[in-house]
Amino acid sequence: MDDSHGRKFQKDLNAGLVALVLLAVLSRSSQDLYGYEIAKRLQKANEGESLFKEGTVYPVLRALSANGLLTSRIVPSYSGPPRRYYRITAEGRAVLGDWSGIWRQTRDFVDRFIEGAEE
């Protein structure tokens, strides 16, 4: 089977899921995180084949920030350009709650059919 079908399906799925995962990561973190740290956390949690490229995390962070779900501040760094640290806002937490509900509902709905089909 051609691998490109799988990759395209994964990319379509990621469109909304990356934002959900980023909100979840930031809501569970007690301190502000910058892009590289977040990317590394995701990579560590996902051993083996990477579900998405770490470079795609950054534009989503910016988009969430532009929508007011995250706030950010810039901190100078010794190892290169200044780092942008992100923190989840109250609105972001509310949205995360909503999205988590939608995600569970979707997952259960999809599972019901897939498990039936595989039996």
Added chain:
Amino acid sequence: MNRAPRSIDEYLKQLREALQGADPALIQDALYDAEEYLRAECASHPDKSEADVLELIASTYGAPEEVATAYRDTEAKVNAALRPVTPRSIESPNPLRRFFGVYSDSRAYLSLFYMLLTLVTGILYFVFVVTGLSLSAGLGVLIIGLPFFLAFIGIARVLALGEGRLLEAITGERMPRRPVHPGPHAGIWARIGDMLKDARTWTTLAYLLLMLPLGIFYFVVAITGISIAGALVAGPFLVLAQHLGWDFNDGVSVMQPAILAAPLIGPFTIVLGVLIFTALMHAARGIGRVQVALARALLVKPGM
């Protein structure tokens, strides 16, 4: 397809090429993000050379083309979601609705406010540039002359960035969110030389100077329009109040010229006042657009 980049500078160069034609501000965001990641990745693998780290980048961070696509896609989606819904009346084929539709456009109110604000910012910018330039020239013979001049240019860039953010808030047009990416690392003298050779340094100063005459002009237009329209609309009501026995100004007629006090002319002056104010709102929106074009031309580096 480019060959795989072997150094951070090469990666950034390819990323910039892959984003050619995108919004300059978006390109800067992407370059900053990529540099943050790549330098952090190199720093966390001190045992490997830069070329070795870069070899693995395509499978972790993504190749320049992939990352460029991610930025373009996300930006398109976010813009579609965030763009304020244009009130339908603005596009209405009915010219009357189109004319008065300006009242439902928040950008028109903000632009009008911007016109009033530019007198203040124009004076501040002008004083800053004139003081900075003359002190730089005066202190040039002393050892502190150069650091002073550099600090002056630095602050001018911050002001330019702030002006861009202000214009983005008012017109909704995307402006840069960070200073221009400095590009490949070079020595401090080379950087100073680049800065002096960079036309944008000088056009930024020109923009800041230009804001004084422009600010005065915008302020005068806005204040004149608001006062004339306000007087024409309020006049008839004052006349009416006087007839009803309200006493302004110890009974002396406050309406000058006296023709405004004629009873039948009232409705006409109100209509005229509303028309003038509506025209002013249209002018404000147009001026907002012109100002963005000017800021793009003088403050944002072309092709960056």
